[in-house]
């Protein structure tokens with residue numbers, strides 16, 4: 001897979017090797033071990049990153065066990081991001097506002113700091129392809145779940161001020177809009193029901209999908225993309241290695257600019273990597289060798 005030498009130390013470890021990992025349930029699908037181990041090997045850093053299948057009732061025990069083993073840090077995925085908020089010793093501002101932790105760093109005294117790098121991953125990937133000011137752009141955000149909270153925070157911190165939040169369960173959108181209207185009083189966040197046949201699309205500048213619709217490739221995505229203006233930028237935070245998402249197919253057929261969730265996935269990992277190691281993840285190498293991009 002790689003065209004560079006991997007040191008013996010990386011392959012076998014030594015007395016100074018440190019442990020990193022990812023906790024999830026399920027976990028087998030996680031691409032994080034590949035992303036991090038490739039980066040660690042490339043930079044010849046003496047850490048190893050493993051997937052851990054941690055069931056919800058074992059999360060606190062897993063955290064303590066990991067700490068006892070001298071682990072340096074771990075990522076968290078479904079369903080552990082929210083429960084970790086009350087298990088760590090302190091939270092960074094993003095984790096606090098989002099209400100979810102996707103990265104934990106453990107210091108030499110066993111103090112656990114919880115971070116959320118999803119908002120950073122989202123906005124960094126957006127900025128690779130979209131340079132305009134976000135202020136006064138009409139942004140349509142589909143969803144109101146955990147991922148949506150990170151996306152909303154990222155957009156607001158980047159200057160967005162006009163956001164329509166469309167969700168199947170409108171109460172979830174209303175609760176989320178209330179939370180963030182309170183945190184960002186100058187922003188205008190409007191919750192509406194996700195009714196595809198009635199969405200007003202003709203003035204939308206940026207459309208972001210954070211729902212799990214299309215996640216498995218089989219759902220249809222009944223969006224009237226032909227009603228979007230030609231300059232609309234579409235961002236589906238879903239990433240599917242094997243096929244285009246339904247929203248991607250629709251958007252690209254319409255000739256609109258589009259990005260999927262691959263950049264977000266890699267950049268949230270890069271931020272965690274930097275928190276643990278102080279080093280910069282070789283993002284282009286990861287894109288090329290793991291994702292063929």
Ligand code: ATR
Nearest residue numbers: 143144145146147148167168169172210211212213
């Ligand atoms: P995540 O952490 O990935 O955001 P989540 O918190 O379970 O996952 O949120 C999933 C989001 O996808 C929610 O906005 C959900 O809408 P509800 O709040 O109504 O549950 C949305 N979603 C899931 N399946 C959907 C579907 N078939 N059609 C539309 N929205 C859907």
